[in-house]
Amino acid sequence: MTHEATPQPYGTPEVPRVAVCGEARIEVDPEIARIGITVSARGTDRRSALEDLTRRNTAVLDLIKGYGDPVEKLETGTFSITPELTRHGRGERVRAYHGRVTVTAELNDFTTLGELTTRLADLELTSVDGPWWALRPTSPAHGQARRQAVLEAVQRAREYAEALGANLSALVELADLGAENASPYPQAGGAMRTMAFSAAEDATAPPLDLEPQRQTVYAQVNARFTMTPPQL
Template sequence: MATDGPVVQVRGEAYREVPPELARFAVTATARDRDREATLTRLAERAAAVRVLLDGSGPTVARRETGDLRVRPETRRSGERVVAWHGSVTTTVTVTDFTALGELMLRLADQDQVEVAGPWWELRPDSPAHREARHAAIGDALLRAREYAEALGARVTALIELADAGPADRPMFARAAFAGGGAGGGAPELELDPQPQTVQAAVQARFTISAPVLD
């Protein structure tokens, strides 16, 4: 694109740390038995117990997704003779109420042959924090252009080009694992500290400036 007069090119950046909006964790129910049908029956019962607890959590659970169902035979090293069957099913749970998160995770971990891992802290894909960071990056680019122009005794006159140049945001996470054993009794209290999320944005911008004063 042809332009009249001098041009300044700058990079604008913004970096923010904001509280997370979502927490995800995984609940895995397992079963093992020499008999395949017994393994499947136990696995179904334990998965159902997990569902009952999640059903009773009310609005604490915003979303849950069941996947990663595995059933596999255990064989002897020398041959294909099956000595046991292993089964597992994992449910990913999304929570927005962090005050009840620790209690819910420990209640799930207190179930027989259930493992809980997480949480992973995130922002919503449409979080206002992303928009605010992009706006701040544009403001930073304009400020830098004006500073360069001022140093030359000039002023910014027009925007020629603006392009996004920021890296993708990376969710922060903390991982903990709890293996349930059905010990009975009330689950202990667990307080979790939500990890701040890093939001970054960067732009490349080109501006025309008035004639510099170089005297």
């Protein structure tokens, strides 16, 4: 009865191994953009603040939904009604109520994004934050970066082997260390642009001309190859 030889985790003089790292970094245009909308209201009693907040929130949602397919995602985030107490006097007396609701929208059409952002900023007590540029998780750019990283690993290993007068003979291992794009929602100072506007009294402002920020996609692999005996 014969047993097949167990592969060794290291090379031998007859079958040397070479280990390399392949990296790739590419820049591509973003595919989607996200904006954050905050709707506010203030009233002397809780009901009036809530009614104003509901009315303004409905106006925001109707406006965004009216753009149809360019809006890929629309989500309501936090909601709050907070009492404001008087600063002087005895007891806890409520001076006013402040309401706030946040909404996020994700768009794939950047011309629509500029128009929508301007129209949202024209609404009563409504502020807009963003945009945050990003790629979809399924973007082909991720695969492109991974392929480039593998090609670089093969080329690097081949150059090492040729420097020893040898040739690559087989791939032993290929380890994916991750391929990821730059943070889709950067912090201030990066790709994020913050806009805060109150209601406009004049005619509707022209659409904003937003310049998309290119996204960096990074991939890295570790590869191990066997090669022919070197000519030392």
